[in-house]
Amino acid sequence: MSARKINLTVNGEAVEAEVEARLNLADFLRQAIGLTGTHVGCEHGVCGACTVIVDGRPARACLMLAVQADGAKVETVESLGTPESLSELQQAFRDRHALQCGFCTPGMLMTIEALLRVEGSPTREEIRDVLSGNLCRCTGYQAIVDAALDAAEARRGTR
Amino acid sequence: MSTRYFGAAVPRLEDPRLLTGRGTYVDDIVLPGMLHAVFLRSSVAHGRIRSLDPSAALSMPGIRAVYAMADFVSFGSGPMPTMAPHPLLKSPITCSPLAVDEVRYVGEAIAMVLADSRAEAEDALAAIELDIEHLPVVANARQGIADGAPRAHSGRDSNVIATLRGSHGNVDAVFAAAAHRFSETFEIHRGGCHAMECRGVVAAPEPRSGELSLWTSSQSPYMVRRHLATYLGRDEADIRVTAPDVGGGFGPKANVYPEEFAVALAALACGHPVKWIEDRQEHFLATTQQRDQFWSLEVACDAAGRMLGVRGRCIHDNGAYAPYGLILPATALASFPGPYALAAFDLSIDVVLTNLVPTTPVRGAGRPNAAFVLERLADTIARRLNLPREEVRRRSFVRAEQMPYVTGGKMRDGSPVAYDSGDYAKALSLVVDKIDAAGFEERRAEAATRGRLLGLGFASCVEDTGLGPFEGASVRVTPAGKVVVATGAASQGQGHATTLAQIAADALGVDLSQVTVKAADSRIFPLGISTIASRVAVTAGSSVEIAARKVRDKAIKVAAHILEAGEHDLEIENGQVRVVGVPDMNVPLSTIARVLSGSAGVPIPAGVEPDLAATGYFEANQLAFAYGSQACEVEIDPETGDTRITRYVVAHDCGRLINPLIVDGQIRGGVVHGIGNALFEHMRHDEAGQPLTATYADYLLPGAAEMPDIEIHHIETPSPRNPIGAKGAGEGGTIPAVACVISAIQDALGPAAPFITMHPVSPEQIVEWIDQTRK
Numbered sequence: 001m002s003a004r005k006i007n008l009t010v011n012g013e014a015v016e017a018e019v020e021a022r023l024n025l026a027d028f029l030r031q032a033i034g035l036t037g038t039h040v041g042c043e044h045g046v047c048g049a050c051t052v053i054v055d056g057r058p059a060r061a062c063l064m065l066a067v068q069a070d071g072a073k074v075e076t077v078e079s080l081g082t083p084e085s086l087s088e089l090q091q092a093f094r095d096r097h098a099l100q101c102g103f104c105t106p107g108m109l110m111t112i113e114a115l116l117r118v119e120g121s122p123t124r125e126e127i128r129d130v131l132s133g134n135l136c137r138c139t140g141y142q143a144i145v146d147a148a149l150d151a152a153e154a155r156r157g158t159r
Numbered sequence: 160m161s162t163r164y165f166g167a168a169v170p171r172l173e174d175p176r177l178l179t180g181r182g183t184y185v186d187d188i189v190l191p192g193m194l195h196a197v198f199l200r201s202s203v204a205h206g207r208i209r210s211l212d213p214s215a216a217l218s219m220p221g222i223r224a225v226y227a228m229a230d231f232v233s234f235g236s237g238p239m240p241t242m243a244p245h246p247l248l249k250s251p252i253t254c255s256p257l258a259v260d261e262v263r264y265v266g267e268a269i270a271m272v273l274a275d276s277r278a279e280a281e282d283a284l285a286a287i288e289l290d291i292e293h294l295p296v297v298a299n300a301r302q303g304i305a306d307g308a309p310r311a312h313s314g315r316d317s318n319v320i321a322t323l324r325g326s327h328g329n330v331d332a333v334f335a336a337a338a339h340r341f342s343e344t345f346e347i348h349r350g351g352c353h354a355m356e357c358r359g360v361v362a363a364p365e366p367r368s369g370e371l372s373l374w375t376s377s378q379s380p381y382m383v384r385r386h387l388a389t390y391l392g393r394d395e396a397d398i399r400v401t402a403p404d405v406g407g408g409f410g411p412k413a414n415v416y417p418e419e420f421a422v423a424l425a426a427l428a429c430g431h432p433v434k435w436i437e438d439r440q441e442h443f444l445a446t447t448q449q450r451d452q453f454w455s456l457e458v459a460c461d462a463a464g465r466m467l468g469v470r471g472r473c474i475h476d477n478g479a480y481a482p483y484g485l486i487l488p489a490t491a492l493a494s495f496p497g498p499y500a501l502a503a504f505d506l507s508i509d510v511v512l513t514n515l516v517p518t519t520p521v522r523g524a525g526r527p528n529a530a531f532v533l534e535r536l537a538d539t540i541a542r543r544l545n546l547p548r549e550e551v552r553r554r555s556f557v558r559a560e561q562m563p564y565v566t567g568g569k570m571r572d573g574s575p576v577a578y579d580s581g582d583y584a585k586a587l588s589l590v591v592d593k594i595d596a597a598g599f600e601e602r603r604a605e606a607a608t609r610g611r612l613l614g615l616g617f618a619s620c621v622e623d624t625g626l627g628p629f630e631g632a633s634v635r636v637t638p639a640g641k642v643v644v645a646t647g648a649a650s651q652g653q654g655h656a657t658t659l660a661q662i663a664a665d666a667l668g669v670d671l672s673q674v675t676v677k678a679a680d681s682r683i684f685p686l687g688i689s690t691i692a693s694r695v696a697v698t699a700g701s702s703v704e705i706a707a708r709k710v711r712d713k714a715i716k717v718a719a720h721i722l723e724a725g726e727h728d729l730e731i732e733n734g735q736v737r738v739v740g741v742p743d744m745n746v747p748l749s750t751i752a753r754v755l756s757g758s759a760g761v762p763i764p765a766g767v768e769p770d771l772a773a774t775g776y777f778e779a780n781q782l783a784f785a786y787g788s789q790a791c792e793v794e795i796d797p798e799t800g801d802t803r804i805t806r807y808v809v810a811h812d813c814g815r816l817i818n819p820l821i822v823d824g825q826i827r828g829g830v831v832h833g834i835g836n837a838l839f840e841h842m843r844h845d846e847a848g849q850p851l852t853a854t855y856a857d858y859l860l861p862g863a864a865e866m867p868d869i870e871i872h873h874i875e876t877p878s879p880r881n882p883i884g885a886k887g888a889g890e891g892g893t894i895p896a897v898a899c900v901i902s903a904i905q906d907a908l909g910p911a912a913p914f915i916t917m918h919p920v921s922p923e924q925i926v927e928w929i930d931q932t933r934k
């Protein structure tokens with residue numbers, strides 16, 4: 001197999017690695033650099049569990065090769081808050097019970113995070129629309145929409 | 160005792176970890192020297208393995224082994240044990256961990272490849288030479304029951320493995336005397352599991368101790384341990400099974416799977432830790448589903464539309480094996496007569512083998528099927544007699560003053576069913592009221608001006624919850640004053656780490672942040688059954704209550720000794736035992752725990768066992784019956800058949816709510832699962848038994864954009880059958896949801912449309928019905 005060298009930024013840190021051309025970004029993040037917060041639910045680009053932010057935009061890490069991330073700025077769920085200090089969005093998820101098993105959650109968080117950076121006051125419908133690329137079998141989505149609205153409001157208040 | 164936390168909508172203790180990417184799901188476990196397994200699976204629905212040649216695969220890079228069942232003989236052999244034996248099943252109908260001779264569904268595991276990486280293992284799969292002779296296929300249950308059908312198992316003389324019967328009263332007399340009799344046939348399809356985390360297993364032999372450790376994405380880790388121990392001829396004590404964070408279960412993960420055994424066997428055979436992570440396509444092929452049931456039913460009612468009796472039969476597709484015995488069809492049968500006080504019923508279910516992946520319970524487990532047919536029969540009566548649908552139900556319900564109500568039905572174990580508590584008519588009135596049924600015709604008229612069809616639907620259900628025999632718990636106060644709750648009940652997102660902690664915190668008067676719940680690890684708690692059948696709040700919750708009270712009594716006893724006070728003068732609050740009215744006279748729980756932890760030569764108070772800890776096993780020998788009603792509005796575009804659920808209202812009684820935030824989450828998720836079954840989820844197979852919908856492009860799950868906001872109203876009738884008054888909440892959202900949505904679609908299509916007797920209902924189907932109506 002042909003290995004290629006890549007240089008990228010992951011959660012603000014420079015990462016240099018040798019990767020096989022066929023390695024996808026999700027597997028790279030999870031296996032090569034141990035960031036297991038990004039989950040893999042379908043490996044065919046529908047469930048959104050693997051969503052990360054690449055150069056400011058949400059991307060499906062299962063549909064992107066690690067070599068395509070060469071030179072990119074990648075952000076994963078690990079870049080948000082910590083258990084002791086959750087981000088506003090994570091806090092809103094907790095307050096609204098927007099996660100049950102937590103498997104879809106990192107992808108949900110990164111999708112909404114990317115939305116809130118460009119749209120500070122999304123409507124319920126807009127949020128539901130943006131989330132149409134993220135499946136959740138547990139929550140029925142309503143609490144996730146509520147949490148996104150709360151987080152948008154909290155961010156508006158603090159900015 | 161304080162109830163600071165019981166009933167409060169406290170945020171979950173497990174969240175900070177899961178929200179920051181710090182969960183540990185099976186795929187996050189990495190062990191030194193671990194190999195990766197992939198399975199070679201049958202590509203035909205029924206066939207005989209003629210030969211398997213792994214030699215080309217073995218010479219590929221990174222490949223460590225290719226195993227077939229014969230390679231495991233020194234560790235274990237033969238078919239898998241059945242999880243739930245049933246007297247009608249003379250011998251278990253299960254597959255081997257790897258197929259030996261005959262394969263009976265597309266996706267049945269035949270061999271496994273072990274490699275340094277999963278990618279290399281997958282590369283090698285294609286190089287295994289497999290020769291399979293095709294055998295005739297049973298591609299659905301109606302075909303399987305027909306005369307002259309091929310056999311799903313070539314050795315069996317019939318595809319019908321059992322006929323279950325449930326009856327009560329003199330059904331013939333009731334039908335003969337009834338004012339009206341109506342018959343309908345129903346085709347029900349429920350689809351698969353689709354937890355967002357697929358299944359996964361890691362097995363690690365411990366070379367020094369000879370023990371075997373297994374981490375599995377399971378709802379039943381202790382069942383995996385028990386059956387695996389038997390299969391391997393080992394003692395349970397030498398096998399550790401843990402369910403780490405599990406990304407959703409919904410029923411199918413309660414099954415003990417061939418892959419769990421095969422991975423364990425492979426780890427023993429190669430001496431390395433082995434990991435297998437199911438991919439989504441395998442999930443479509445090899446994770447159990449709930450598929451088709453065909454019902455032919457007749458209902459009898461009096462002149463006023465009161466339901467009196469139901470009779471008929473069902474053909475149930477059980478798939479290629481019966482790993483879970485007859486639990487699924489038996490649960491469907493045990494769900495009659497639902498919320499209705501029937502003078503008689505007589506039902507039978509033919510359980511049929513097909514060459515499709517086995518079926519086992521999916522959220523609701525046969526109860527949504529029973530609810531669908533009963534609710535459609537109620538709607539039939541309303542339609543034929545021109546009565547309001549609510550009125551037929553009100554006249555037919557078991558009434559509050561009849562509680563406890565003996566239905567005449569039998570539980571899966573044959574014991575009589577007695578509903579414990581509740582007011583079914585009240586739940587229905589609540590949703591009728593909250594959805595503003597009175598103002599509906601006005602809304603319908605408004606929608607008509609926009610060219611849209613609006614429909615209103617109702618459905619009700621009763622649900623047996625808290626299935627026995629037990630789910631135990633231990634509660635321990637550490638010398639640091641922290642409380643550790645341990646239980647065998649596995650969690651797949653239900654928030655047990657919070658609800659069980661709430662119960663313990665109240666009993667011991669400690670802050671919730673001081674309580675940790677450890678679950679589903681056989682080294683931490685010795686016994687467990689399964690997180691199924693909406694049973695954990697009732698069973699484990701009650702056990703935590705019992706154990707925590709014992710700990711409390713023990714703490715008070717020791718404190719009385721230390722404070723030289725009478726036990727009756729003491730209370731437990733704020734992590735201390737103190738004298739009532741004299742808060743300065745107190746002793747912290749941490750001190751008591753330290754005293755009971757013992758120091759060399761220092762006696763502990765006489766008559767008290769060491770360790771500030773206790774174990775509780777609530778004997779759950781009587782079910783708690785939850786119930787509820789749902790109402791929804793749908794809006795249909797008659798040109799495209801596009802169906803939007805615009806409003807959804809739920810009234811639900813699951814007894815005392817431990818945590819409303821969590822209960823509401825269970826209900827909303829459950830309703831959405833039901834909406835998926837009503838409108839989207841369809842696992843299709845062709846006549847050769849080949850799955851046609853094995854991606855999320857072909858198999859549609861409910862998504863955020865299509866789902867409504869769901870309004871929930873609780874009725875809290877405490878169950879008298881457990882110390883915390885709880886009833887299960889995990890499936891009540893799902894059970895009536897399909898019936899509710901279909902009732903609304905029927906209402907939207909109007910009285911001239913055909914009566915809807917099937918689901919899921921696609922937009923094409925709706926357009927077809929509209930066209931038929933217009934003709």
Ligand code: FES
Binds near residue numbers: 046049060
């Ligand atoms: S895993 Fe990437 S979209 Fe599902």
Ligand code: FES
Binds near residue numbers: 406407
């Ligand atoms: S929380 Fe389980 S899939 Fe979304």
